Amino acid sequence: MYLVADINVEICAATSCKLCTQFCPEANTILYNNEAGKEKGLKYGSAYVAVDRCKGCAQCVWVCDNMAKHHAIKMVMIDQLPNAALTDNVIYGEKSTTALLTSPVVG
Amino acid sequence: MSLDYVKFSPGFERFMPKEYRDMVEHGPFGKKVTVSQMGSFKEILEEHPMCAGCAMTLFIRLAIISFPNPEDTITVGTAGCGRLAISQAAIPFVYGNYGDQNGVASGLSRGLRLRFGDQPKDVVVMVGDGGMADIGFSGTLHSWFRKEKFTTIMLDNEVYGNTGGQESGMTNQGAVLKMAPLGKKFEKMDMLGMAKIAGCAYVATVVPNNPRRVESVIKKAVLIAREVGPTYIQAYTSCNIEYAIPTDKVMEDAKTVEDDRYKFSEYFTDEAKQFLADRYGYKEFLPKPAAAVTQA
Numbered sequence: 251m252y253l254v255a256d257i258n259v260e261i262c263a264a265t266s267c268k269l270c271t272q273f274c275p276e277a278n279t280i281l282y283n284n285e286a287g288k289e290k291g292l293k294y295g296s297a298y299v300a301v302d303r304c305k306g307c308a309q310c311v312w313v314c315d316n317m318a319k320h321h322a323i324k325m326v327m328i329d330q331l332p333n334a335a336l337t338d339n340v341i342y343g344e345k346s347t348t349a350l351l352t353s354p355v356v357g
Numbered sequence: 358m359s360l361d362y363v364k365f366s367p368g369f370e371r372f373m374p375k376e377y378r379d380m381v382e383h384g385p386f387g388k389k390v391t392v393s394q395m396g397s398f399k400e401i402l403e404e405h406p407m408c409a410g411c412a413m414t415l416f417i418r419l420a421i422i423s424f425p426n427p428e429d430t431i432t433v434g435t436a437g438c439g440r441l442a443i444s445q446a447a448i449p450f451v452y453g454n455y456g457d458q459n460g461v462a463s464g465l466s467r468g469l470r471l472r473f474g475d476q477p478k479d480v481v482v483m484v485g486d487g488g489m490a491d492i493g494f495s496g497t498l499h500s501w502f503r504k505e506k507f508t509t510i511m512l513d514n515e516v517y518g519n520t521g522g523q524e525s526g527m528t529n530q531g532a533v534l535k536m537a538p539l540g541k542k543f544e545k546m547d548m549l550g551m552a553k554i555a556g557c558a559y560v561a562t563v564v565p566n567n568p569r570r571v572e573s574v575i576k577k578a579v580l581i582a583r584e585v586g587p588t589y590i591q592a593y594t595s596c597n598i599e600y601a602i603p604t605d606k607v608m609e610d611a612k613t614v615e616d617d618r619y620k621f622s623e624y625f626t627d628e629a630k631q632f633l634a635d636r637y638g639y640k641e642f643l644p645k646p647a648a649a650v651t652q653a
């Protein structure tokens with residue numbers, strides 16, 4: 251099993267500083283959904299990870315902890331994530347994206 | 358090389374993979390995107406086999422987002438880690454033999470000017486320190502002395518990363534590497550000084566821990582190379598494998614190295630400043646209003 255980054259919507263959507271994706275070395279891996287968390291009354295939308303592209307480097311964790319100081323990202327074993335975003339399920343919009351969350355493990 | 362090559366051929370749309378459809382419909386071609394919009398548009402760079410957490414990968418990602426006209430850009434590379442990613446992008450990539458890149462780019466840039474006249478077509482070379490400062494040294498310097506108008510970017514990881522850790526001219530004195538066990542004997546080469554002597558119109562050093570700064574130097578370098586002369590960017594892009602940097606500490610290392618010996622620097626010729634002001638409205642280079650000058 252291997253680690254991927256997982257973003258806590260509640261923490262991220264309270265500020266959504268949009269910093270982590272500027273430091274993830276992989277393209278289109280940390281994406282933004284400007285509507286996420288709004289159903290819970292949170293203001294800003296949230297970052298999320300397309301886990302099939304994440305290489306598990308944890309640079310985003312360092313950035314969120316030390317630059318943003320929000321501690322919203324944790325590394326998680328992929329089979330411990332009940333649902334996650336996969337590239338095939340990402341829909342691009344005008345200024346934001348959405349993703350249907352499914353089990354990231356086949357079978 | 359135009360918006361025409363990023364569209365569907367009639368009848369083929371439904372057969373194209375999702376990534377291609379996303380690129381056509383939500384990619385940056387023909388639009389102005391910025392690093393602050395990252396995460397909300399489909400990027401030109403795709404998945405690639407570079408190592409997890411590699412700062413060179415991050416730099417390449419940022420550089421490609423920053424190209425002023427990606428639909429009119431050709432990248433040139435050579436053997437080394439960077440080409441593993443640069444070749445996986447939806448813009449044309451020319452692979453020169455190891456060290457030939459600035460010769461290839463010279464011919465390419467001249468040919469594009471003959472073919473397209475005043476319509477700008479941007480040529481950007483991105484190669485490692487070994488490929489540029491050692492093997493491609495004479496080709497690089499000659500292209501600068503000849504004032505070839507394209508951008509040269511050194512992905513300086515201070516080692517031959519792709520072949521397992523030999524020293525390059527850009528390795529720091531004393532550094533011990535897997536295949537340089539006695540330690541590097543001479544100083545890091547001053548490619549920045551040489552770029553200035555050889556007549557580059559813009560020379561900058563940058564570290565990818567400041568994405569907006571990367572964006573700013575790439576834009577300036579590419580624009581200046583359209584008409585004024587050769588431009589050179591030297592980017593510190595650490596190799597976390599050969600320098601054993603834990604991947605979650607790569608940005609911490611970038612900051613430490615930036616503060617210590619890789620400070621941000623920019624050099625412009627007067628002609629380059631004038632060009633940015635006149636042609637692209639860069640306010641910082643516009644002549645100061647007369648009142649401000651007399652008061653100062």
Ligand SMILES: Cc1ncc(C[n+]2csc(CCOP(=O)(O)OP(=O)(O)O)c2C)c(N)n1
Nearest residue numbers: 436437438455485486487488516517518519
């Ligand atoms: C003429 C020639 N000599 C040697 C090689 C083998 N080779 C491939 S990559 C590489 C090292 C690349 O080092 P550098 O240019 O610093 O780039 P990095 O991999 O560190 O990014 C070498 C020596 C080659 N491909 N061609």
Ligand code: SF4
Nearest residue numbers: 262267268270314320
């Ligand atoms: S750095 Fe942290 S708080 Fe900021 S957008 Fe990323 S996950 Fe959210």
Ligand code: SF4
Nearest residue numbers: 274304305307308310
């Ligand atoms: S762990 Fe690395 S690859 Fe994965 S999302 Fe974070 S920065 Fe990107």
Ligand code: SF4
Nearest residue numbers: 408411438518596597
């Ligand atoms: S070997 Fe070094 S420079 Fe090459 S991809 Fe891996 S970390 Fe990056």
